[in-house]
Amino acid sequence: MDTDLLKTFSIHVLEISVLLFVFALGLGVLVIAYLYLADVTQTKQAIRKNYPVVGRFRYFFEHMGEFFRQYFFAQDRDELPFNRAQRSWAYRAAKNVDSTVAFGSTRSLNQPGDILYLNGLFPTLSEDALPAEPVTIGAGYAAEPYTTASLVNISGMSYGALSTPAVRALSAGAAQAGIWMNTGEGGLALYHLEGGCDIVFQIGTAKYGVRTPDGKLSDEKLEEIAAHTQVRMFELKMSQGAKPGKGGILPGVKVTEEIAKIRGIPAGSDSISPNGHTDIRSIDELLDKIFHIRTVTGKPTGFKSVIGDSPWLDDMCETIHRRGLEYAPDFISIDSADGGSGAAPQSLIDYMGLPIKCSLPLVVDKLIEYNLKDRIKVITSGKLINPADVAWALSMGADFVTSARGFMFALGCIQALQCNKNTCPTDITTHDIVLQRGLDPTEKSERVANFAKNLAYEVGVIAHSCGVEEPRQLSRKHAHIINAQGIPEPLEQVFPLPDIRPEYAKIPVVEVDIAHSTVTQEPSS
Amino acid sequence: MIPELVGQILLLSGAAIVGMVVHRLLRLDLTLACLGVGVLLGWAVPALGIDTGIRAHSLKDLVFFIILPVLIFEATWHLNPTLLKRWLSPILIFATLGVLISCFITAGLVYLGVGHATGFPWIAALLTGAILAATDPIAVVSQLKSMNTPADLATLFEGESLFNDGAAVVLFVIIFSFATGAMAESSNHLMYFATVFLGGLIFGALLGLLAAIIILLLGKVPATSVVLVFTAFGGFYLAEEALHVSGIMTIVASALVSRLALREQETTFLSGIADTWNWLGLLFNSLLFVLMGLVITWSMFQEQWPAMIIAIGAALAGRALAVGICGLLTKPMSRPISGVWQVLLFWGGLRGAIAIALVLSLPVSLPYWWTLQAMVFGVVIFSLLVQGPTFKALTRHLERTPFKNNPPPASE
Numbered sequence: 001m002d003t004d005l006l007k008t009f010s011i012h013v014l015e016i017s018v019l020l021f022v023f024a025l026g027l028g029v030l031v032i033a034y035l036y037l038a039d040v041t042q043t044k045q046a047i048r049k050n051y052p053v054v055g056r057f058r059y060f061f062e063h064m065g066e067f068f069r070q071y072f073f074a075q076d077r078d079e080l081p082f083n084r085a086q087r088s089w090a091y092r093a094a095k096n097v098d099s100t101v102a103f104g105s106t107r108s109l110n111q112p113g114d115i116l117y118l119n120g121l122f123p124t125l126s127e128d129a130l131p132a133e134p135v136t137i138g139a140g141y142a143a144e145p146y147t148t149a150s151l152v153n154i155s156g157m158s159y160g161a162l163s164t165p166a167v168r169a170l171s172a173g174a175a176q177a178g179i180w181m182n183t184g185e186g187g188l189a190l191y192h193l194e195g196g197c198d199i200v201f202q203i204g205t206a207k208y209g210v211r212t213p214d215g216k217l218s219d220e221k222l223e224e225i226a227a228h229t230q231v232r233m234f235e236l237k238m239s240q241g242a243k244p245g246k247g248g249i250l251p252g253v254k255v256t257e258e259i260a261k262i263r264g265i266p267a268g269s270d271s272i273s274p275n276g277h278t279d280i281r282s283i284d285e286l287l288d289k290i291f292h293i294r295t296v297t298g299k300p301t302g303f304k305s306v307i308g309d310s311p312w313l314d315d316m317c318e319t320i321h322r323r324g325l326e327y328a329p330d331f332i333s334i335d336s337a338d339g340g341s342g343a344a345p346q347s348l349i350d351y352m353g354l355p356i357k358c359s360l361p362l363v364v365d366k367l368i369e370y371n372l373k374d375r376i377k378v379i380t381s382g383k384l385i386n387p388a389d390v391a392w393a394l395s396m397g398a399d400f401v402t403s404a405r406g407f408m409f410a411l412g413c414i415q416a417l418q419c420n421k422n423t424c425p426t427d428i429t430t431h432d433i434v435l436q437r438g439l440d441p442t443e444k445s446e447r448v449a450n451f452a453k454n455l456a457y458e459v460g461v462i463a464h465s466c467g468v469e470e471p472r473q474l475s476r477k478h479a480h481i482i483n484a485q486g487i488p489e490p491l492e493q494v495f496p497l498p499d500i501r502p503e504y505a506k507i508p509v510v511e512v513d514i515a516h517s518t519v520t521q522e523p524s525s
Numbered sequence: 526m527i528p529e530l531v532g533q534i535l536l537l538s539g540a541a542i543v544g545m546v547v548h549r550l551l552r553l554d555l556t557l558a559c560l561g562v563g564v565l566l567g568w569a570v571p572a573l574g575i576d577t578g579i580r581a582h583s584l585k586d587l588v589f590f591i592i593l594p595v596l597i598f599e600a601t602w603h604l605n606p607t608l609l610k611r612w613l614s615p616i617l618i619f620a621t622l623g624v625l626i627s628c629f630i631t632a633g634l635v636y637l638g639v640g641h642a643t644g645f646p647w648i649a650a651l652l653t654g655a656i657l658a659a660t661d662p663i664a665v666v667s668q669l670k671s672m673n674t675p676a677d678l679a680t681l682f683e684g685e686s687l688f689n690d691g692a693a694v695v696l697f698v699i700i701f702s703f704a705t706g707a708m709a710e711s712s713n714h715l716m717y718f719a720t721v722f723l724g725g726l727i728f729g730a731l732l733g734l735l736a737a738i739i740i741l742l743l744g745k746v747p748a749t750s751v752v753l754v755f756t757a758f759g760g761f762y763l764a765e766e767a768l769h770v771s772g773i774m775t776i777v778a779s780a781l782v783s784r785l786a787l788r789e790q791e792t793t794f795l796s797g798i799a800d801t802w803n804w805l806g807l808l809f810n811s812l813l814f815v816l817m818g819l820v821i822t823w824s825m826f827q828e829q830w831p832a833m834i835i836a837i838g839a840a841l842a843g844r845a846l847a848v849g850i851c852g853l854l855t856k857p858m859s860r861p862i863s864g865v866w867q868v869l870l871f872w873g874g875l876r877g878a879i880a881i882a883l884v885l886s887l888p889v890s891l892p893y894w895w896t897l898q899a900m901v902f903g904v905v906i907f908s909l910l911v912q913g914p915t916f917k918a919l920t921r922h923l924e925r926t927p928f929k930n931n932p933p934p935a936s937e
Binding site: 027030031033034037038041042043044 | 731734735737738741742744786789790793794
């Protein structure tokens with residue numbers, strides 16, 4: 001009886017499977033027949049017409065390739081803008097997990113332009129190591145100079161470009177790590193202040209956050225912003241790495257009600273800043289404006305620019321000497337041409353401006369030549385997300401380094417390259433509520449802090465290997481650069497330190513007299 | 526035999542054409558015009574002693590096998606795929622939960638309103654609810670299109686009514702099989718429902734694919750029309766007669782699949798197909814209302830007017846609740862239906878072709894047949910005479926605030 005039941009049951013199963021199989025087979029044949037006919041009758045794609053059915057694989061694989069490449073085929077050092085080795089370091093630093101590697105370097109160590117540091121025979125012992133030396137910006141010129149020991153800080157990314165949770169995580173993380181955060185050109189949001197970190201307020205070409213209704217700089221608003229004790233410096237943005245010569249672009253999809261309110265623009269429409277400051281058209285006007293902002297706010301003020309055309313540097317330094325050091329910017333932020341987390345036209349992102357490899361030494365040398373290096377601090381940015389890159393910038397003469405994308409990696413960025421589309425899969429640059437669920441500000445603020453601390457720590461490790469006590473003592477004599485033949489040669493030889501021009505060798509002791517040197521004072525020339 | 530049949534077909538078609546003429550000359554709504562012509566024909570025919578060939582028992586087959594396939598296929602074919610995809614989740618909520626809510630609320634109110642449990646039992650009330658759950662967008666959509674409202678709203682109307690037609694017909698068929706006792710021995714209702722519903726979808730999809738293959742193989746514009754029209758009729762027939770699955774779902778699936786499979790031939794083999802469906806849709810829609818006019822009698826109003834009024838109130842309440850609840854459910858979704866759109870969906874939910882088709886298909890042997898037919902006719906006539914003409918004014922009235930409320934999708 002039982003066996004009979006089993007028998008009929010198995011026969012049933014068998015029958016159904018056979019039916020299903022035949023059905024699936026028939027369906028398959030039908031689908032292929034359809035694909036074949038559809039391909040030969042269409043006129044849009046030649047490959048599909050000439051190679052019906054199989055030709056479709058090309059389009060399929062081309063689409064899938066994008067995803068597969070990064071997981072299966074791309075080598076450690078293959079991808080741009082950041083390869084996997086660079087990103088892995090950032091991820092591990094952010095998660096505070098072991099960042100050591102084994103069995104030698106996957107870097108080829110013979111590429112022209114690469115930097116090798118020179119270890120001392122007697123490295124600095126751990127007990128002799130010192131924390132990074134604090135640096136004061138605007139000492140003697142600003143009412144409230146800013147002193148900080150931070151090495152790597154968060155570069156300008158506006159609230160708008162970044163999502164709410166991302167800004168909150170960065171703010172809290174920066175406070176924990178004792179670094180500053182630049183607001184970017186989108187004005188100051190409560191989320192920036194929430195974490196309690198030091199803030200550098202950026203004034204973009206549209207002057208969001210400090211503009212009068214007709215787009216001019218508003219002194220009242222400046223004072224309002226400066227009244228926050230957290231706001232430590234003001235940065236006038238002349239140009240940015242991704243798109244020198246073009247203003248900020250925030251695509252309309254990302255302009256939510258809240259962002260529109262902070263910026264003072266209609267929600268949902270593209271937020272496009274002018275490509276330059278309409279009220280700053282010459283060196284004198286630039287210096288006047290910096291002096292003005294510093295006078296109004298009492299805080300150190302500088303400007304940010306990508307270096308391309310450079311004779312204006314001489315012009316600026318000479319003007320500063322002629323008009324007085326109080327007109328000098330307290331800092332210059334040099335952005336690399338390959339910087340840029342923002343939306344930019346491809347021709348500008350790819351081809352415009354000089355990278356910091358050459359612009360940083362250029363500016364530092366000019367400042368030394370004119371004996372302004374102490375007066376004007378140098379902040380630099382541009383893909384400096386690994387310790388060795390930061391160490392290079394410090395040895396070239398930078399006082400601070402900032403990074404945007406390094407901290408985005410710390411937030412969990414996977415380099416999906418969709419910052420301008422509101423579809424960021426990791427919530428950092430999207431205002432889509434559905435996607436934003438994934439970014440937990442508390443958890444990620446830890447990572448931001450870890451990243452900053454580990455980066456500074458490992459820069460220290462490099463410094464100690466070179467035999468100096470702290471990172472800011474690194475100089476050009478501590479590294480070699482690989483030349484075109486693949487041979488390392490001294491960095492000092494390729495970028496020799498210039499001599500101070502004799503006429504500027506002695507800097508007069510400046511007494512700041514704000515009443516005397518007013519903004520309206522015109523230079524004699 | 527054949528000349529008689531031809532004569533009957535010509536008589537009905539001729540009436541439909543007269544209806545169109547009336548529509549053109551008197552600027553009446555086409556549906557109303559055809560209804561009027563049908564009523565006149567109904568009076569004239571016995572007087573002239575002509576046999577229209579329309580018998581109560583043959584109505585069901587006529588409506589089901591000839592008129593419904595064309596109307597459903599045409600409605601599906603004309604849906605804009607991108608817009609449909611955008612509004613699919615609200616539409617599906619309306620077509621499933623909305624239909625059930627509308628059906629049961631209407632049924633409950635009708636049952637209580639009539640208050641005659643023996644003459645008009647629960648099952649009759651449920652049948653009424655199912656029939657009145659199907660909405661007809663044709664009149665509303667043509668008004669919307671002439672008024673420059675967003676295409677999204679028209680798609681919402683079309684998609685919603687198409688899918689709720691499908692759901693309502695399946696619901697109707699199931700309740701109907703209870704009513705006639707066909708379901709008594711079949712114990713597994715859920716299984717039955719799934720087979721009818723999913724079976725129809727699968728069969729339709731296969732059929733759509735097959736149609737696409739044949740169309741691509743033939744590669745001629747006129748042949749495309751032939752194949753698609755054949756698919757509409759043949760699919761329904763095969764599904765209902767041979768496979769015993771839902772003919773409506775078959776039609777919907779086959780129209781969707783063939784449309785999707787042929788999307789690259791839009792400008793080549795499909796170039797004339799829109800016209801084919803347009804004239805077929807026009808003719809069969811007119812025919813349906815002529816038929817309705819034919820079966821309406823004065824005594825229906827005299828005897829059944831209280832039932833009609835109850836049904837009108839119940840149908841409006843059912844629709845309002847269905848729209849309100851489903852609208853509430855769409856709130857957390859990425860595309861919520863705004864309050865203004867909900868009001869438009871409620872008032873624009875006219876009852877038309879499908880409701881008439883379903884009620885005409887009821888066998889006369891059911892004891893409550895007469896009441897039921899009167900009720901559905903009452904609701905249809907009310908929506909044609911009152912809701913339809915006032916819809917435009919309502920939209921205009923709401924237009925000052927409305928369409929900004931439902932923001933255009935953020936993806937553009």
